[in-house]
Amino acid sequence: MSSQPTSVAVRPDGTAARPTAFQRWSVPALTLAGLAVLLWVGQSGALTKYTQTVIMFMAVNVIVSASLNLVNGYMGEFSCGHGGFMAVGAYVSSVLGVLLFAKDRVFGPPLLPPEWALVGFPLIVLVGGLAAALAGLLVAIPSFRTRGDYLAIITIAANYIVISAVENLDVIGGSRGFMGMKRVVKAMGRAWDLPWMLLWSFGFAVFTLWILRRFVYSTYGKGVMAICQDEVAAEIMSVNTNRMKVAAFMLSSGLAGVAGGLFAHIVGYVNPGSFGILKSTEALVMVYLGGMGSLSGSVLSAVLFTLLLEALRPLQIIKWIVVPLLLILLMQFRPEGILGNRELADVFPGLRRFFRFK
Amino acid sequence: MRRSWILAATLGLALAAPAWAADTIKIGFNIPLTGDIPKVGESSKYAAEMLREDVNSKGGLKVGDKTYKLEFIYEDNESKAESAVTTALKLIEQDEVLAIVGPNSSKQAVPAGQVCDDNETPMISPWSTNPDTTKDRPWVFRAAFLDPFQGPVAVDFATKTFQAKTAAVIYDLSNDYSKGLAEIFKADFEKKHGAGSVVAFESHGTKDQDFSAQLTKIIAAKPDFIFVPDNYNQVALIVKQAHNLGWTGPFMGSDAWGSAELMELCGDDCKGHYFSTHYAAAGATGATKEFIERYKAKYGYTPDDVAALTWDATRIVLQAIQDTGGLTGDLDKDRKAIRDAMASIKEFDGITGKMRFDEQGDPIKCAVVVKINDQGEFVFTESVCP
Known part of the structure; x- marks a missing residue:
């Protein structure tokens, strides 16, 4: 298992001293290939819309679980209000999208020509992410003084704050929900007929993984892991723990907001009920299923979890016995999750030849 | 080895699709x-x-x-x-x-x-x-x-049957159905009986178990009846708690009351009250x-x-x-x-x-208004058509 590959120069920690051209370009090439495949799939109708929707939810779940892993895995805190940040992102990007690019009962005619949605869509999703990052301050600032269980309760409270706020805002539909995002998506399709949602879901998932990997393994970001190991020691070693926590919480909730924005445009309808504590629990399940502190684990578990929920459909009611049972069994026999603090390359060292994981 | 086994099992599950017969x-x-x-x-x-x-x-x-x-x-x-x-x-x-x-x-x-x-x-x-x-x-x-139809049904029925001049409403804020119906009811009732005739308009959350704060306010406002457009599980709690707080007047409900489980949860407290719904089980014909x-x-x-x-x-x-x-x-x-x-x-x-x-x-x-009789059955009282 742990035998070192012999063909590459290896540093003590197991990574190659300098990335080879192959290692450098493998991920961009794979991403482009993935985009090309999705483009072909969407245009030729090789996969049904059902399968495409499952793929999109898979991408959303990848973003959700990877971003929560930053806080729960790498930083060692316990945040269980991820659904709330998704709600912020979902609502902000939905309202912006409808306001700018679609005709609406409440907001009237679009402020910009609908064709601009092509360029505007990624921007509104990112703005939704930014808003969610600001909402992340709700959790980040109390985290200066509290840890562990107490912070966990604050995160639940944050989730409830967001949901209650949305329920009481009648302008955006309150508990009735908000819709019209399908018109934005259709406007993109009219401007240029491509499977936009599929491409953007995949694109944002890759973007999330890229940014998280850059952050976590950067010199600056190593502070996050230092906080996880020992906060006092980290402080002594000149890590500005407060600033580190703000950065981690804001990045994590911001990415959750991006996932929320995508979710809203895939479903075409948002409702505060969709982002309650249940959604946060799903995110937690994916993180612990994949393993804390492992990005590739988060990806694996998000894909697996989405597939499992769809594949077990024929079981109907029994599904909700089987899925939790699988989790219990996993926790019993593999408490660290599928990968648990390791990346794919630690399990399959041969992969290092193609890509630098750290 | 074990890993590949798990993978194979997952793939097998994903690909297992049932076959269909013709005609x-x-x-x-x-x-x-x-x-x-x-x-x-x-x-x-x-x-x-x-x-x-x-x-x-x-x-x-x-x-x-x-x-x-x-x-x-x-x-x-x-x-x-x-x-x-x-x-x-x-x-x-x-x-x-x-x-x-x-x-x-x-x-x-x-x-x-x-x-x-x-x-x-x-x-x-x-x-x-x-x-x-x-x-x-x-x-x-x-x-x-639709709700815009059910609201006026409740208003007309209560006005006629209870000779109501004032009403109170308690509703679930996070349930769009409950909230929508409560608002329609309020608008329609006030149109009929003048502004301020809905003397209390109180909300609660979906998971709430204790409604005494809202009910105390409602009872203090002395309405002729209380309109409860809530799901049956909350109705059971609200009606019981209102009785414990001394309320003896009538309740009027909406179609969300009409679950088979209402009487199990609510028991004697719900008997004698009315709600509007899609059909009446007791006394049905044909x-x-x-x-x-x-x-x-x-x-x-x-x-x-x-x-x-x-x-x-x-x-x-x-x-x-x-x-x-x-x-x-x-x-x-x-x-x-x-x-x-x-x-x-x-x-x-x-x-x-x-x-x-x-x-x-x-x-x-048409909508029907039913009364919960002493046997706990939903008895047809009146049919209201648009």
């Missing part, structure tokens, strides 16, 4: 078998299953000059919006159903309606009351009347009575309004299929024909009353 009509059911309201899904499934057995035991459904066996596909939407979307897509594309019945709650019916409309598949929601479900969606219909008796014999409890509405919704779909005068086997053409047939149904004689569709796909039908 059947497939109808999909997008219903909540798990999640917040599993009883609603169960009622829908039971009612549909009863109908399927009926038709199939008589040889099948005659469309034009051919007879088809019915195949109903029940998919669980977990009472989640995103799941309702994937469920609808699965039914449309993988299972290739002719039409979809469900989802029941508006949280899911609104997005699923969008999917069905986009993919040109007829859909009928038995229970959803949110106007957005069918608004500007030619492919989407519903079997239940086809409605027959349906209730058979359902009770088969499943052991009186069918609630979801069961009755699913029965009607499914029969509307079957009626529309028959009205096409023959299926071509081309899925797109057949779906279109069924939609057109459904939209042009002149009058449908359902067990929840006679109905036809307006141009939005909403039914024009």
